[in-house]
Amino acid sequence: MNTETLQHLQGAAAGQVHAKDTVISVSGLSPKALHFSRVFELLVVAAIIMLFAGAIHLHVLLLAGDWDMFLDWKDRQYWPLLTPVVMIMFPAALQAIFWTYFRLPIGATVGATCLMLAVSISRPASFMWWTDYPLNLVLPAQMIAGAIVLDVILLVFRNALFTAIFGGFAFAFLFYPSNYAIFAPFYVPVSHQGMMASMADMIGYVYPRSATPEYIRIIERGTLRTFGDSASWVSALFGGFICIFMHYAWWYLGIAMSSMKFLPNNAKVMALMGTKSDAKAGA
Amino acid sequence: MIHKAMKMFTLWLGLVVLAGVATESAWAHGERSQEPYLRTRTVQYYDVHYDKQTVKVNEEFTLVGKFRLMEDWPDAVSLPETVFLSAYSPGPMITRVESYLNGVPARQSFSKLELGRDYEFKLIMKGRIPGRHHIHPLLSIEGSGPLVGPGQWIEVTGSKADYVMPVTTLNGLKIDNIEFYGSARALKWYGVWIALAAFWLLFWLVRPLLLPRWMALQKGREDVLISTRDVTVGVILGVVVVAITFGGYIYANKEYPYVVPLQAGTNKVDPLPLPKNDVKVVVTKASYDVPGRAMYVTARMTNNGPEAVSILEFATANLRFVNLQAPGADKVISPDYPRDLVARGGMGLTDQKPLMPGETREIKFEASDAMWEVERLVSFLTDVDSKFGGLLFFVDKSGNRMMTEIGGPILPTFTAL
Numbered sequence A: 001m002n003t004e005t006l007q008h009l010q011g012a013a014a015g016q017v018h019a020k021d022t023v024i025s026v027s028g029l030s031p032k033a034l035h036f037s038r039v040f041e042l043l044v045v046a047a048i049i050m051l052f053a054g055a056i057h058l059h060v061l062l063l064a065g066d067w068d069m070f071l072d073w074k075d076r077q078y079w080p081l082l083t084p085v086v087m088i089m090f091p092a093a094l095q096a097i098f099w100t101y102f103r104l105p106i107g108a109t110v111g112a113t114c115l116m117l118a119v120s121i122s123r124p125a126s127f128m129w130w131t132d133y134p135l136n137l138v139l140p141a142q143m144i145a146g147a148i149v150l151d152v153i154l155l156v157f158r159n160a161l162f163t164a165i166f167g168g169f170a171f172a173f174l175f176y177p178s179n180y181a182i183f184a185p186f187y188v189p190v191s192h193q194g195m196m197a198s199m200a201d202m203i204g205y206v207y208p209r210s211a212t213p214e215y216i217r218i219i220e221r222g223t224l225r226t227f228g229d230s231a232s233w234v235s236a237l238f239g240g241f242i243c244i245f246m247h248y249a250w251w252y253l254g255i256a257m258s259s260m261k262f263l264p265n266n267a268k269v270m271a272l273m274g275t276k277s278d279a280k281a282g283a
Numbered sequence B: 001m002i003h004k005a006m007k008m009f010t011l012w013l014g015l016v017v018l019a020g021v022a023t024e025s026a027w028a029h030g031e032r033s034q035e036p037y038l039r040t041r042t043v044q045y046y047d048v049h050y051d052k053q054t055v056k057v058n059e060e061f062t063l064v065g066k067f068r069l070m071e072d073w074p075d076a077v078s079l080p081e082t083v084f085l086s087a088y089s090p091g092p093m094i095t096r097v098e099s100y101l102n103g104v105p106a107r108q109s110f111s112k113l114e115l116g117r118d119y120e121f122k123l124i125m126k127g128r129i130p131g132r133h134h135i136h137p138l139l140s141i142e143g144s145g146p147l148v149g150p151g152q153w154i155e156v157t158g159s160k161a162d163y164v165m166p167v168t169t170l171n172g173l174k175i176d177n178i179e180f181y182g183s184a185r186a187l188k189w190y191g192v193w194i195a196l197a198a199f200w201l202l203f204w205l206v207r208p209l210l211l212p213r214w215m216a217l218q219k220g221r222e223d224v225l226i227s228t229r230d231v232t233v234g235v236i237l238g239v240v241v242v243a244i245t246f247g248g249y250i251y252a253n254k255e256y257p258y259v260v261p262l263q264a265g266t267n268k269v270d271p272l273p274l275p276k277n278d279v280k281v282v283v284t285k286a287s288y289d290v291p292g293r294a295m296y297v298t299a300r301m302t303n304n305g306p307e308a309v310s311i312l313e314f315a316t317a318n319l320r321f322v323n324l325q326a327p328g329a330d331k332v333i334s335p336d337y338p339r340d341l342v343a344r345g346g347m348g349l350t351d352q353k354p355l356m357p358g359e360t361r362e363i364k365f366e367a368s369d370a371m372w373e374v375e376r377l378v379s380f381l382t383d384v385d386s387k388f389g390g391l392l393f394f395v396d397k398s399g400n401r402m403m404t405e406i407g408g409p410i411l412p413t414f415t416a417l
Helices: A003-013 A023-027 A031-063 A079-087 A089-102 A107-130 A144-157 A160-187 A199-206 A224-257 A267-272 B002-022 B036-040 B183-205 B211-218 B228-255 B378-382
Strands: A189-192 A195-198 B043-050 B054-056 B060-069 B082-088 B094-101 B118-127 B131-141 B145-148 B152-157 B279-289 B294-303 B309-316 B319-322 B347-349 B360-368 B387-396 B401-409 B411-413
Touching (some): A023 B211, A031 A089, A031 A107, A031 B211, A079 A224, A089 A160, A089 A224, A089 B211, A107 A144, A107 B183, A144 B228, A160 A199, A160 A224, A160 B183, A160 B228, A195 A199, B043 B309, B054 B118, B118 B152, B309 B360
Parallel strands (some): B054 B152
Antiparallel strands (some): B082 B131, B094 B118, B131 B152, B279 B294, B294 B360, B309 B387
């Protein structure tokens, strides 16, 4: 049980809970202050959207890279394993910040939506309009399904550990089925030059990417194929297991990154900052 | 002040226009940026032909040729253990229809190509985006990167909107154009997920959001921040999300019962049979005259064949120096070969006499042209091993062509100060 929950129970026991209390009445803000508070909130929302859309997009580009970028990288094994593990990081940190300071169970959904917004701009702009690649070659995966469930689990359990265990697992486990409805048409088989290919392979082949030779794709290199055609579910389960730890780590990273630390204003620090030449002299 | 501002504005406008013009089409794509040892001592392209230089949108053209993987492969370059054949173009201005290496389909990569052997490639391409595009054959080598062949300008005419690439799947599904296949469906699904996310976010965002909630929390009043209704709505939304996820998965499985995994893995291909070569060439001395932009090579040549042979051509890094006095020299360069890669002055020889059967003679030839500079090939003088490589072609009086690989250390001759 965390500190905030304890405070709530103590407050309730002391008879401080009133049925007609609202957030506004409890906050004690005047109508004018509330107005400025709302304006401030709008500015913060705009800043969050721009900042985190860019940050999460960059993060996923760097760590999930081609698996999220290209259609012919979305294999049964690594795509459902690696992508959610990368994608849960920022949502977990945002969830921690929104929950700890505001009791808002929306952090993961904010992260997922920011990423969706960023890729909705970058994929058409960078690939379709600038370099003439077809949109279907660069369709991104979405993590909104997992993010909403992650937020709901936080709302229900109100606990970082349980959210990591159940929510982190669900986030990764839902990634594959929630994206399969989007990408299933690209796994239908075609015959090309006497060889079988999936439509995704075919689209990747037709549109040349000079600096992306076929051999750099990492497609099902491993022993998960011993599970036959169930490799995706095994990957999803394993991804869920990793996401438990990933969520927990990034939750506390989010807390750490949103906490302010102050240096004590003593003689040593002042000497370090150059405002006093000798710490001993000031002592 | 206003005058200065106007000047700055004009300068800014000029830069914007220049940037706009410069980005209208890619003039080149870095083929000259590769170091000379990569281009002269790894993959030597020859007999490269483009069957068309002007195509309409949807019209196919074929690019064929051969390449020799040089025996004297640089240590700094990974061996061709895994390679991929492709075309180098400024984006998908053209599309791939089919590709072959020694007649074997080249949709996937190949493994374990052999040094000192020749391979024949064929690329069938299709015009897609109107414009004038520089297209090269390309062999990508894992660990080393792309090694490009001679580039030719291909003019694509027509309208981009007319481009189609129809495909029929093994399930019998006819797709009119793979360019748009699956995109609308994906956008609809993204729409569903964004709508659900928007609902959840707006459900919280319309209420007092940050400051009032933070202040209430500081006062220990979590009870006013999350109500039973909030939890109920959240749980219902979670159930809906899970239902849509697995419902969509089951529906997609029913819609597409026969699916296959992505196809990967390398293929193997045998090299071409060893070509007939009756002439043994040993380079005894090679130098590069920096101010004269000329390579001089002295080699001891032995003709072990039954016919007298003449030196026909020296080729390296797609540059071609033809001995204009050799039999059939006028037909060596096909009309479709890029003219900017052919030395105008040809190849100079100290001795034009044919090499007789059984004869051994030391011959010096000169490959001189500004192309060395233009193609940025003189920096081989700064390589760690300062070596050159290339292909030397011979021809007998019957017009039979022979080819041998030459190479060795090279010495620079700098301008005397």
